[in-house]
Amino acid sequence: MNFFHVHENEMWCEEVPVRRIAEDVGTPFYLYSYRTLKRHYQVFDEAFRQVPHIVCFSAKANSNVAILRTLISEGGGIDIVSGGELFRALKAGADPRKIVYSGVGKREEEIVSALDAGILMFNIESFQELEVIDRIAGGMGKKAPIAIRVNPDVDPMTHPHISTGLKENKFGINIEKSLDTYRKASSLKHIDIIGVDCHIGSQITDITPFLDALERLKKLITLLRQEGIPVHYLDLGGGLGITYNLETPPHPSDYAGAIIERAGDLGVTFILEPGRVIVGNAGILVTRVLYTKSHEDKNFIIIDAGMNDLIRPSLYGSYHFIQPVSPRGDGKVQADVVGPICESGDFLAKKRILPDARRGDLLAVMSAGAYGFTMASNYNSRPRIAEVLVRDGGYFVIRDREAYRDLVRGEHIPDFLADGTGKKL
Ligand SMILES: Cc1ncc(COP(=O)(O)O)c(C=O)c1O
Numbered sequence: 001m002n003f004f005h006v007h008e009n010e011m012w013c014e015e016v017p018v019r020r021i022a023e024d025v026g027t028p029f030y031l032y033s034y035r036t037l038k039r040h041y042q043v044f045d046e047a048f049r050q051v052p053h054i055v056c057f058s059a060k061a062n063s064n065v066a067i068l069r070t071l072i073s074e075g076g077g078i079d080i081v082s083g084g085e086l087f088r089a090l091k092a093g094a095d096p097r098k099i100v101y102s103g104v105g106k107r108e109e110e111i112v113s114a115l116d117a118g119i120l121m122f123n124i125e126s127f128q129e130l131e132v133i134d135r136i137a138g139g140m141g142k143k144a145p146i147a148i149r150v151n152p153d154v155d156p157m158t159h160p161h162i163s164t165g166l167k168e169n170k171f172g173i174n175i176e177k178s179l180d181t182y183r184k185a186s187s188l189k190h191i192d193i194i195g196v197d198c199h200i201g202s203q204i205t206d207i208t209p210f211l212d213a214l215e216r217l218k219k220l221i222t223l224l225r226q227e228g229i230p231v232h233y234l235d236l237g238g239g240l241g242i243t244y245n246l247e248t249p250p251h252p253s254d255y256a257g258a259i260i261e262r263a264g265d266l267g268v269t270f271i272l273e274p275g276r277v278i279v280g281n282a283g284i285l286v287t288r289v290l291y292t293k294s295h296e297d298k299n300f301i302i303i304d305a306g307m308n309d310l311i312r313p314s315l316y317g318s319y320h321f322i323q324p325v326s327p328r329g330d331g332k333v334q335a336d337v338v339g340p341i342c343e344s345g346d347f348l349a350k351k352r353i354l355p356d357a358r359r360g361d362l363l364a365v366m367s368a369g370a371y372g373f374t375m376a377s378n379y380n381s382r383p384r385i386a387e388v389l390v391r392d393g394g395y396f397v398i399r400d401r402e403a404y405r406d407l408v409r410g411e412h413i414p415d416f417l418a419d420g421t422g423k424k425l
Contacts, residue, residue, distance in 0.1 A: 002036040002281045004366070011325045011364055015393040018286060018325045022362050025386050025397060028287040028305035030373050032062075032398075034070060034391035036282035041074045044274055047256035053270040054120075056100050058238045059085040061275025061370040062283070064387055066398035068092035071278065077120070079238070079273035083110035090117060100235060100271060102149060102199065104129075104170055111136050111144075120271075121145040123197040123235065125172055130185055137190035146185065147195035147235055150178045150220060152213040156201030156239065159316050164201050172198065175216055182229050193229055195268070196221055199237025202276060205249040207258055210236070214262055221266065234263070235271035242280040244367045245319045252277065276370040283369020285310050286325065289361045290340070299335035301357045306339025307346040308379040310365065310372050314345040321366040322348065324355050331356035337363075341380050373399075381407050 003014045011018045013033050021031060045055050056077035059068060063085060068078060069092045077098025078089040089099055101114050102123040111133055114122065124130050124146050137144040151172035156164075164171040173181050185191050200213050214236070221231045236259065241249035250258075259270070287305035294300070312318040322337060333356050337349040348365055357363065376384050383402030388395050 001039065003033045003039075004036075004284060004364070006323075006327065009327055011323070013284075013390040013395075016390050016395050018284075018364060019362060021388055021390075021395050022286055022288070022325070025388060026401065027362065028285060028303075028309055029386040029388055029401070030283055030368065031286055032067065032279075032283040032369055032387070032389045034389055037067065037070050037279060038074060040278045040282060041071050041076060044252045044256075044272070044278060045075065047252040048260070048270060048272065051260055051264050051270055052268075053272065054098050056098060056271055056273050057278055058273045058275030059089060060374060061238075062279045062372070063088050063374055064398055065092040066387075066389055066396070067279065068094065070389075077271075079275075083107070083113050086110070086113055086117060086119075096120070100147075100197075100273065102197070102273075106133075108132065108136060112140070115140055115142050115144060119145075121147050121194055121197075121233065121235075123147050123149040124181075124185075125149050127173070127181055127184065130181070130188065130191065134188040134190045143190050143192040145192045145194045147193075147197040147233060148173055148178055148181055148185065149197045149199070150175050150217065152198055152200065152216040154200050154209050154213045154216070156204045156209040157206060158201045158203050158239075158241070159318075164199055175220065178220060179223055182224055183227070186229055194231075195233030195235060195271075196224070196231055197235035197237070197271075199235075199273060200239060202239050203241040204239045205241040205247045207250045207255060210239070210255065211258055211262065214259060218263060218266065221268075231268060233271055234266060234268040235273065238273040238275050238277075240274055240277040242276055242367065242370075244280075245321060249277075278370075280370035281367050283367075283372060285320075285365040285368040285372060287363050287365060289357050289359055289363065291359055292335075292357060299333050301333075301335045301337045301354070301363075303337060303339060303348070303363060305348065305365070305385070306341040306380070306382065307343065307348075308341060308377045308382050309339070309385055310348060310368055311375050311377075312371055313348050314343075315375075320348060320368060322352065322354060323364050323366065324357065325362035325364050327355055329356065333357070341382075378402075378407060383407060 056079040081103035099119040149172035386401040387399035
């Protein structure tokens with residue numbers, strides 16, 4: 001459930017007409033609903049109320065500090081995968097004891113920052129990483145709290161680019177080798193084993209893969225405990241899917257209920273790392289039609305947002321529902337909705353039946369709150385777009401639209417190319 005709705009031929013976000021924001025801040029821009037964000041967080045959190053748990057919002061889905069702060073103020077922790085995300089999480093006011101750090105390629109300076117901050121745990125993805133963290137923690141006179149990210153070899157039945165829990169994926173340590181890795185970890189002086197972690201993929205719309213992974217983890221936990229290796233935390237990652245089009249993903253309470261039924265008595269604190277399910281349908285991309293054209297039997301709607309702003313359709317063939325901000329008639333057209341980028345892969349929809357669109361119309365690209373802005377780039381030297389948060393009857397720009405000067409910030413013309421005038425960019 002979200003708080004974007006059409007009323008009297010106008011699209012609203014909570015109590016604010018989307019058109020008004022577009023007129024004030026210009027297009028394109030990302031628009032988020034505070035009430036939706038809070039509701040999604042609360043529904044998810046509430047679903048696990050029977051068991052000790054921490055909901056660590058996955059910053060990769062949307063890392064704007066205002067979004068992070070919203071979820072932190074609801075009691076959430078943060079799941080990070082880089083030093084940059086750690087920086088953002090701390091800036092947003094996250095409790096370091098609710099930060100978990102995954103990722104196959106943690107750099108030494110990132111490990112140092114995370115140890116300095118005192119995060120809850122590192123999710124370890126290789127034995128070499130474990131050795132490096134042990135050495136760094138030793139040098140800092142600390143013990144690093146860790147879980148091993150186990151790759152359970154379960155097919156999440158999602159897009160291959162977002163499945164992570166198969167043997168062939170780069171993530172985690174194969175479940176068959178994990179017991180051995182835990183044994184080795186327990187011999188390292190500056191490592192404190194506190195849990196088990198796994199994350200099998202994203203946009204998972206069926207509960208079975210989660211439960212298959214859980215069964216495998218439960219067996220591993222039994223073996224670990226038999227050897228005296230403690231497991232206080234079980235991190236089940238994120239991955240719960242959302243409705244973009246016709247998908248019918250499990251409700252968070254069904255997902256949580258099934259987990260609690262099978263593992264509620266494990267005596268662990270559960271960690272969940274949801275991203276998409278919290279923020280995906282709490283955000284839209286608002287864009288304006290620049291031109292329309294037809295050739296042969298094809299119609300194109302050319303908009304001012306491109307694949308650099310929202311790459312999901314080009315990258316994964318993802319579907320985003322597109323609707324007019326101010327619907328006006330019954331006329332329909334089949335068209336490709338494309339951006340201004342010089343790539344044929346620059347599209348937000350293909351062969352889509354849409355209400356007739358004209359130059360100047362505003363369109364809302366729905367379900368764009370997750371992996372939208374965080375995956376945006378400056379390709380074609382396009383400044384990254386603004387982000388706006390609506391709360392009740394007001395709105396707040398939570399990220400300014402970039403200016404052209406931002407495009408060249410940090411670039412330098414070396415002396416040998418200077419024209420002698422000393423002119424700076
Ligand atoms: C380790 C980890 N945790 C959590 C997530 C969040 O996944 P989702 O946004 O599907 O909930 C991801 C995303 O791929 C991830 O890699």
